[in-house]
Amino acid sequence: MSFRDAFAKVRIYPKINPGEVWKAKDSSIRLLGSLTRHWHEERYCLILSNSTMCNDPEWPLVLIAPLSHQLQPKALPDLYVQKTDKNGLRLKSRLILSQIQPLGKADLQEHVGDIDIAEWEEIVRYVFWHIDRD
Secondary structure, eight states, rough: HHHHHHHHHHHHOOOOOOTTTEEEEGGGOTTTTTTGOOOOOEEEEEEOOOOHHHHHHTOOOEEEEEEEEESSSOOOTTEEOOOOOOOOOOOOOOOOGGGOEEGGGGGEEEEEEEEEEEHHHHHHHHHHHHHHEE
């Protein structure tokens, strides 16, 4: 058993905050269209859960939006995110808001950066647009 697994078993998780970009186990993230998917050891993702959920030791999940360097196909709610020093992305990426999903906190591998507040506000608007009842 790895240290990460042992810590998860006793509900000790890394400090996680909304708006952070993390590397996660790619095998833990489900994407539709997986037959044409290019598998990696890790995948970048954006933490969407609020601070309460991120830091609750009794709750083992966070809500994430996967990221991809593959910019197409882009679904309507997906957004492009530019690479910046602050967000830690290696390339311009597609934030796959069309495939928001839960992820085990134990599957998070490394915090790589943060989305700036103006971009976070745009992302939140798109999330609410995607789930709004019109």
